[in-house]
Amino acid sequence: MKTVEQFMSNAKFNIGLYNVEDIIQIPGTNWIVGGGITCYGPNFWDKVITTGFWHLFDAEKETGFRVDSSTIEIAPEGDRFPLTTPPVWSAFSPHGFDFHNQTETTIEVYVASHKSATGESREAVEVFRIDYSKEIPTFTWIGGIEVAEDFWPDAVALLPDGGVVATSTGNPLMPQEESIKLALSGAPIGNTRVWYKSTGWQELEGSEGISTPNGIVISKDGQQIYVAASTGFSVVKIDRSVSPVKVTSMDLGGIPDNLRWSEDGKSILAGIHVVENPMDFAKEQEVAAEYGGNQMTAFKVTRINPETLELTEVMPPAVYGVLGAGTSAIEVGNRIWVGSTKSDRVGIFDLK
Numbered sequence: 001m002k003t004v005e006q007f008m009s010n011a012k013f014n015i016g017l018y019n020v021e022d023i024i025q026i027p028g029t030n031w032i033v034g035g036g037i038t039c040y041g042p043n044f045w046d047k048v049i050t051t052g053f054w055h056l057f058d059a060e061k062e063t064g065f066r067v068d069s070s071t072i073e074i075a076p077e078g079d080r081f082p083l084t085t086p087p088v089w090s091a092f093s094p095h096g097f098d099f100h101n102q103t104e105t106t107i108e109v110y111v112a113s114h115k116s117a118t119g120e121s122r123e124a125v126e127v128f129r130i131d132y133s134k135e136i137p138t139f140t141w142i143g144g145i146e147v148a149e150d151f152w153p154d155a156v157a158l159l160p161d162g163g164v165v166a167t168s169t170g171n172p173l174m175p176q177e178e179s180i181k182l183a184l185s186g187a188p189i190g191n192t193r194v195w196y197k198s199t200g201w202q203e204l205e206g207s208e209g210i211s212t213p214n215g216i217v218i219s220k221d222g223q224q225i226y227v228a229a230s231t232g233f234s235v236v237k238i239d240r241s242v243s244p245v246k247v248t249s250m251d252l253g254g255i256p257d258n259l260r261w262s263e264d265g266k267s268i269l270a271g272i273h274v275v276e277n278p279m280d281f282a283k284e285q286e287v288a289a290e291y292g293g294n295q296m297t298a299f300k301v302t303r304i305n306p307e308t309l310e311l312t313e314v315m316p317p318a319v320y321g322v323l324g325a326g327t328s329a330i331e332v333g334n335r336i337w338v339g340s341t342k343s344d345r346v347g348i349f350d351l352k
Helices: 002-008 178-184 278-292
Strands: 012-015 023-025 031-034 039-041 055-058 064-067 096-101 104-112 124-131 138-146 153-158 164-168 191-196 200-203 215-220 224-229 234-239 248-253 255-261 267-272 299-304 312-320 326-332 337-340 347-352
Touching: 002 312, 002 347, 023 326, 055 224, 124 153, 153 215, 164 215, 178 278, 178 299, 191 215, 215 267, 224 255, 234 255, 267 326, 267 337, 299 326, 299 337, 312 337
Parallel strands: 096 153, 215 255, 255 326
Antiparallel strands: 012 347, 023 031, 031 055, 055 064, 096 104, 104 124, 124 138, 153 164, 164 191, 191 200, 215 224, 224 234, 234 248, 255 267, 267 299, 299 312, 326 337, 337 347
16 A cells, blocks of 8 residues: 555645535546535534535546536426425535436436525435536536435435435434434434435435444445445445345444445445544534634545455545545546545545
């Protein structure tokens, strides 16, 4: 494995792009889509960066920019989605997301989004269609799916049949002290739910024991679901090919955040926060949100074998320059791109 110094020797940073908490490349294109979260959990608001944006990156040029929300077109598909009025763009906060229904020129993206500190907009999964047929991709909002009051959507993944699976790291209705106590003990807290228009939201079988479910990815056939259990310090595999479902897990040696499939689809990359105490991460996050600047907590990137859950460390624990709190990592050729929950940049590093 390369050292931190070796990763930094040819590192590149796209600066001025805030809180790109999740990133995914559109298959078959040079375009990478990034979120732009503005708040971090129930009763916790970012007091510095008050507006979130979609971000777009050119993988070949290794450049990026934020998408002006006023340019997003509105074309609700009421036959598919219950919400037909778009979110309040001044409060829009794109968090974890996943792609679905790709054509030659378009792809749909389902994203967890949140209310603002003043209660504007809503907690929901918002759905967009991205058209990448022109020089610069364009976004069209096509619908939304509201979540229950006890659910704070964190990450989203799509089943092959169109089922929407979302995680919630906690319960916004639970007293904060009780929530923290459960999380620190690794006890079950939060939810993983699946939505179909015909049935609404229901608990995902096999997810009942997860402590703060965070990032999520699903196998192409929909039979294997992988969930990052943040305060369980593990990745949880839910095998739906058997009945009852089979649940296994692997300790990740830190607080896992987002999960992303590798470029060849044969492994999973996990962004993992490495702190001595989970509360240290929360305190540093709070300071960064209150006073500005990047969150300077170490992270690592680990590769997970989806069959055996065997682990291989890709990037060792560190703050890379001033890029800390790394959440999401994707492979793009021989480079690895890393986003953060609280930073003014996205990092790009040589893999080999």
